[in-house]
Amino acid sequence: MSAREHALKYWYPVAMVNELASGQTRETVLLETPLQLEATADGNLNASAHKQSLSVQNAFDHWWVTLSDNPYPLFKVPEAAETDRRFVPCGVVRVLCSPLRAVENFLDIAHFPFVHTDVLGAEPHTEVYKYDVKIDDTHDEVIASNIRFYQPQAAKSAEGGIETQYIYRVPAPMVAVLYKTCPQREDAMDVIALFVQPVDEETCDVWPWMALYDDTSSMADLIQFQQFIFLQDRTILENQLPRKLPIDPGLEIPTRADLTSVSYRRWLKKRGAYYGALEGR
Amino acid sequence: MTSHPVGLSGNLAPRQVMRATINQFDIAVWRSESGIISAWDNRCPHRGMRLSHGFVRGESLACAYHGWHYNCEGFCHYIPAHPELTPPKTVRPVIYSVIERHGLIWINPTAEARAHELPDNLIPLRTLTFECDENTALHAMSSTAQHAGESFEPGDTLSESPRIITVNTPAIANGIIIAFHQCAPHNVIAHVLVQNTLSSAAQIDVSRWLESVRRHAEANVSEYL
Ligand code: FES
Ligand SMILES: [Fe+2]
Numbered sequence: 001m002s003a004r005e006h007a008l009k010y011w012y013p014v015a016m017v018n019e020l021a022s023g024q025t026r027e028t029v030l031l032e033t034p035l036q037l038e039a040t041a042d043g044n045l046n047a048s049a050h051k052q053s054l055s056v057q058n059a060f061d062h063w064w065v066t067l068s069d070n071p072y073p074l075f076k077v078p079e080a081a082e083t084d085r086r087f088v089p090c091g092v093v094r095v096l097c098s099p100l101r102a103v104e105n106f107l108d109i110a111h112f113p114f115v116h117t118d119v120l121g122a123e124p125h126t127e128v129y130k131y132d133v134k135i136d137d138t139h140d141e142v143i144a145s146n147i148r149f150y151q152p153q154a155a156k157s158a159e160g161g162i163e164t165q166y167i168y169r170v171p172a173p174m175v176a177v178l179y180k181t182c183p184q185r186e187d188a189m190d191v192i193a194l195f196v197q198p199v200d201e202e203t204c205d206v207w208p209w210m211a212l213y214d215d216t217s218s219m220a221d222l223i224q225f226q227q228f229i230f231l232q233d234r235t236i237l238e239n240q241l242p243r244k245l246p247i248d249p250g251l252e253i254p255t256r257a258d259l260t261s262v263s264y265r266r267w268l269k270k271r272g273a274y275y276g277a278l279e280g281r
Numbered sequence: 282m283t284s285h286p287v288g289l290s291g292n293l294a295p296r297q298v299m300r301a302t303i304n305q306f307d308i309a310v311w312r313s314e315s316g317i318i319s320a321w322d323n324r325c326p327h328r329g330m331r332l333s334h335g336f337v338r339g340e341s342l343a344c345a346y347h348g349w350h351y352n353c354e355g356f357c358h359y360i361p362a363h364p365e366l367t368p369p370k371t372v373r374p375v376i377y378s379v380i381e382r383h384g385l386i387w388i389n390p391t392a393e394a395r396a397h398e399l400p401d402n403l404i405p406l407r408t409l410t411f412e413c414d415e416n417t418a419l420h421a422m423s424s425t426a427q428h429a430g431e432s433f434e435p436g437d438t439l440s441e442s443p444r445i446i447t448v449n450t451p452a453i454a455n456g457i458i459i460a461f462h463q464c465a466p467h468n469v470i471a472h473v474l475v476q477n478t479l480s481s482a483a484q485i486d487v488s489r490w491l492e493s494v495r496r497h498a499e500a501n502v503s504e505y506l
Binding site: 110111126240251252254256258 | 323329346362372
């Protein structure tokens with residue numbers, strides 16, 4: 001199976017549910033295939049490629065499409081059913097990098113003090129303490145847990161620095177879901193996800209989405225905070241060489257802090273998820 | 282490969298980092314606090330970040346992504362995520378040979394860098410970037426002079442690759458040296474050196490002349506491509 005054939009079997013976000021008015025159309029590109037989108041009067045989305053209509057579903061405030069007749073099921077985020085959360089689709093950011101590099105960057109904590117200085121991290125609090133990574137057998141997901149990191153402003157709602165706890169899930173090659181300490185509720189975790197739409201192997205559209213407990217910040221402020229953070233990541237992502245993710249060891253040198261990234265690369269390789277990857281074809 | 286003049290020494294102050302390209306080579310050039318210059322493959326061995334986005338801390342270059350520190354020999358000596366760890370000697374970007382001479386920075390990505398021998402009585406004036414190729418820039422020099430009704434004498438070619446020429450514009454100055462560096466197919470850098478006896482008024486005139494050459498060259502791009 002080619003890298004692209006493997007990638008075809010997943011669902012990908014192509015628009016936010018609330019952004020298209022009835023009758024509105026839009027063009028986009030998924031896995032090098034031009035798509036036509038049209039919002040229908042009854043609140044659905046028609047998506048087609050080469051005049052063939054595609055399967056569409058509504059999940060996590062986004063429209064998801066697949067180019068396959070026989071796709072894998074869409075991953076689950078149980079917290080999406082918790083109606084007391086604020087659900088925040090943050091819009092889209094075009095990034096000139098491999099979709100896999102975008103996911104890997106989201107799984108990385110060691111960059112916080114340098115890329116998100118004084119917000120998600122700050123010197124001298126640079127150490128990454130030992131954490132755990134495993135492959136969850138039931139769902140075949142990468143799970144990283146017991147991550148803690150000092151953050152000057154962990155979220156829009158945070159007042160002052162806190163040691164934040166993180167858990168990461170990678171339920172699909174181009175999706176990462178993060179659970180992190182909620183500054184406003186001790187018993188719950190905020191959810192921040194990155195849904196990546198692969199345009200081609202070196203270009204992606206990234207749709208961040210959040211499910212938070214935050215009753216004070218305005219929607220606009222929450223979106224702006226997330227976009228501000230992500231634009232800092234974009235500068236990194238567009239300057240990593242090579243643009244594709246080196247999936248085999250050798251070209252890049254990881255340390256213990258990169259355990260999530262190492263497991264992610266192995267997991268991609270094991271499933272044959274080479275779309276956007278440099279080696280292993 | 283021959284050595285290429287990628288920039289003026291005076292434009293890379295201590296604690297500064299710049300990016301240079303020579304054919305397919307993407308290069309980070311930086312100067313430490315004490316003045317030591319280094320040229321490395323522009324890729325951090327950790328996760329591939331361009332080192333030209335890094336920042337200088339004393340005698341080290343720190344990568345912009347995770348802050349790994351590399352000393353002037355290129356060895357990584359500090360990984361902020363693991364402050365106690367001594368990084369293995371293998372954590373090192375590819376190092377290129379670089380020297381400074383005649384006020385220019387010369388890099389050779391495949392062999393030892395050597396400067397082209399030029400007269401000793403020169404001072405570097407400035408660097409101009411042209412959005413065109415070398416030949417278009419050269420052609421624009423004579424046509425610009427004609428437009429201005431000035432005499433212009435192409436002088437000697439001191440080197441073919443990189444192209445280094447002398448030019449004379451008798452109304453302004455003689456013995457101007459221009460060292461070209463083609464950094465991309467349609468992007469050429471011209472380093473201008475003049476005689477150290479040239480008055481500052483004449484230096485300004487040379488600079489102006491080059492600017493008008495550039496305007497002509499860029500306007501003519503479509504004609505000569
Ligand atoms: S990519 Fe340079 S320190 Fe991580
Ligand atoms: Fe980040």
